[in-house]
Amino acid sequence: MTTSVQALFQPFRFGPLNLSNRLVMAPMTRSFSPNGVPGPNVADYYRRRTEGGVGLIITEGVVINHKASSGYPDCPTLHGEEALAGWKQLVDGVHEAGGSIMPQIWHVGMARQPGMGPDPKVPGYGPSALTMGNEIPALEMSQADIDEVIAAYADAAKNAKEVGFDGVEIHGAHGYLIDQFFWKETNQRTDCYGGSFENRLRFGIEVIEAVRAAVGPNFPVMFRFSQWKPTDFEAKLAQTPQDLEQLLTPLSEAGVDIFHASSRRFWIPEFDGSDLNVAGWAKKITGKPTITVGCVGLDDVNWSGANANELDELVRRLELGEFDLVAVGRALLAEPEWVNKVREGRFDEIAPYTRRALKFLL
16 A cells, blocks of 8 residues: 555444445435436446445435425435335445445425426425526425425435445535525525524424434434535635534534535635634534545546645545545546555556546655
8 A cells, every 4th residue: 555545544433334444435416216216237336436445435315205305317215115125235235345335315405496206296395485596486395394304304314224224414515405494595484494593403403303313323324514505616604613613513413423524625724714624624613523525536627627636635634633534526436446546556547537636646
């Protein structure tokens, strides 16, 4: 093993979670599951990344059992006999290959597009009756709707545990339903779920509490959050470390074990006056393990204007304990063996668009 990357290949243990290294496959929507059922091709996709050296797989977003949860075609579900059988086969394959895997459970909220299945007549659901790039406004959720969706999150988490997943990640980022409740721009309610920041957190807290109750105290629960939104790369829900503490502390107390802090570039400090990225701040505030993510392994990303990122900077931050795990996204789409190639120093075999990011090791 090349000495410079040893920190990436140290084991990570948290409760029942026992990972062989610190590298995580980030969730990336693929739309390869017709009728919500992950087939053998999906199982093979994840097993290949496990065989390629990934310590933990976080699946693409898996929609919960609610009529408006999906916003994209052919996304997998985590309910129904056929889908659960598909997940069982997939999970068993990852375990046989020596890896661990968690699903990311998901409701898109107001991001749902008109005409989407399974029932094209169902609109988007959200905290308020607003539009998100659609002409048709979302349906403002009633208390009964909120209760139904929270129960669906809990059922999805329970199903994840029953089919053998190693934990569950709740998607609370990127402008989807839970995040829509967090943001005052999309949450204009006047009841106990709207108004003050504390009220806007209530829905997310209740989702976490319901998931925790469904899976018990020893099943790892992760929560993915973000500052940025797909419609606003510069958005910040938390303007200061104090704001971030106000966000994360109640979520932590509700039952989150690990925070997955989504950023667009892992090396960018989150707040003035500190080198810490958002995952580093999440760990400092909560004292809980965190995952960093953001252009890891990429050479250049035209849409973000990022420069070639350096793995030595990633390793430096990991060695300092800024975060505990590192999620890799697009590099793993192109390179199922990316992790093994990094570990073994096979840099000349890495596709050109990722090879330049490893130039310090060449």
